[in-house]
Amino acid sequence: MSDGQGPTLTEAIVRELARAKSYNRGQSYYDQGAVSDVVQRGKTLRADVEGSQYQPYTVTIEFDDAGVTRTDCSCPYDHGGICKHRVAVLLTYIRDSSQVSKRQPFSELIADANPETLQNLLIELVNSRPEMADWVETRLTTADDETDTNSSVSVSLDSIRRQANHALPKPGQRGHNDAYAEAERMAEELDELIEQARMALDAKDGETALEVLAAITDELADNRWAGLLPHDIPSVYGVFGDLNQTFIEAVLTAELTERERDEWEDHLAEWDDQFIHFMGESTFMAAADAAVEGWDDERVQQAMAGNLSRGEFWKDEEPWYAEDIVTVRLTILEREDRIEEYLNLAEAAEQPQAYAKMLVQEERIEEAVDYAIERLSTPGRVLEVAKTLRAHEQTQAALQVGQHGLTLEGLRKDTLAEWLRDRAASAGDSDLALNAAVTAFEASPSLRAYKAVEEIADNDWESVQPDLLEFLRTQNPRGNTAARSVEVFLHEEQYDEAIELADSTRQTSVTEPVVEAVIEERPQWVISTCKSQAEPIIEAGQHDSYKMAVRWLRRAGEAAQADGDLGEWREYVETMRDDHYSKYKLRPMLDDLLEEF
DSSP, X not given: OOXXXXXXXXXXXXXXXXXXXXXXHHHHHHHTTOEEEEEEETTEEEEEEOOSSSSXXXXXXXXXXXXXXXXXXXXXXXXXXXXXXXXXXXXXXXHOGGGEEEEOOHHHHTTTSOHHHHHHHHHHHHHHOGGGHHHHHHHHHHHHHHHOTTSOOOOOHHHHHHHHHHHSOOTTTSOGGGHHHHHHHHHHHHHHHXXXXXXXXXXXXXXXXXXXXXXXXXXXXXXXXXXXXXXXXXXXXXHHHHHHHHHXXXXXXXXXXXXXXXXXXXXXXXXHHHHHHHHSSOSSHHHHHHHHHTTTOHHHHHHHTTOSOTTTTOOSSOOTTHHHHHXXXXXXXXXXXOHHHHHHHHHHTTOHHHHHHHXXXXXXXXXXXXXXXXXXXXXXXXXXXXXXHHHTTXXXXXXXXXXXXXXXXXXXXXXXXXXXHHHHHHTTOHHHHHHHHHHHHHHSOXXXXXXXXXXXXXXXXXXXXXXXXXXXXXXXXXXXXXXHHHHHHHHTTOHHHHHHHHHHHOOHHHHHHHHHHSTTTSHHHHHHHHXXXXXXXXXXXXXXXXXXXXXXXXXXXXXXXXXXXXXXXHHHHHXXXXXXXXXXXXXXXXHHHHHHO
């Protein structure tokens, strides 16, 4: 749908936003006419969707000229992707534009309104909805505070310590079975405390941030919590990583004397020694090094002044965490609006993605595009810069950079291609959308990617489809790629190709769907394949897997029945039962199977 007031959305985009189950249910909601009161105001779409509750759910969709930017629904769904109600609204927007009522955006509606009229309307609104009074009061009284980014942050260190201590697991308080849940709780509560240090940093108050972080870390160091938790909880390691990163930023933000920097280096090194047994590697040495270097380090000064050329910042041997310190330096320079120093350091330290994104933020768009095309060499980096351009409403520039990314090889090429496919389709660039869709399919073949090409190709599908299938035939996929590829062959009833792939991989995830699909079309192959799957299980006496073996034999029976000759299959199963008569768990299962046929 495209009428000059909204993006051209495709169903491929909606499928990308939702899980398969949510999409299918949303399709049903759309078919049932559950969507009502669809109103578009500028770049915001709102609608009601009848659901399982008495009151309909309210859906809000926001988009720019290149697609969906944000979605929200009053339902409690939170399981990944958008919910079925949002799917139904987007399908209505795409398929039935007559249901969409176009109205003037509120920003335009009130732009020329009389201030007294607006004031009276606000009072009337609060009087009719008293629950909004507190919200309005809070927004009015904190509006000035929000603009003051230099105000110091006041915290109670005693409270921080108590909360940090509460976050830690205690001996005898919880059973062993709760260890993983306890670790997750600890990580969540500590992250909330670290957030207070981040708030101080946002206010450029490095001293307070250091005090908060030290209070948290002291409690961690003084408590024997490590022996009470498993050693395979990613969230716990993530919290320590965040603690280190925030320490780096704090020591580089605070105005410290040389003596104070030395003291912080000692503190951090001591804590590092205490945690290295649990972490298995250094935790705070990056922060300790940052404390030593500060901003006076000659190499840092040379880089920020633009006296070092590309890549010259690095010495011959750098610790593995050196780039983490540079990343934090760039964060601080950005926050302090020291843009040229930021760009100089990013160039000297070979951070082309950061360099390009800063050019975008500074609205040096043409320069950013040229730089990204010249310097970015991986699809993942290109994607991040393209997203930044789009966030700054530079859609065409984002598409141009994304198109360059299609020519690169590396990780996340499929993700870049999918993103570009949907953005280009929304922007009405059908040629680029098709190119990106084909690239996405070739980078990571799947039925979903295949159908996305079909939708975007539209009338050109008959000329595009053979090339996609030929591409699959020339591949030698393994693992998940093989399982996804075989779905395409089965969808197009290319049974011989599907069988060839199943035979070459011998993966159950590939073989099983092929067997299910070709029971009637290729019964002899099914019988032979199912026997070869069942026999090793039975021969090995894997009694826990007998059900699986019988399931394979059942499919062989279905194929024999479809082929019109059950006699040979029955004889085979009876022989199997007699040969393995001593396997008492298997015997009755085979008897039951024979009775089914």
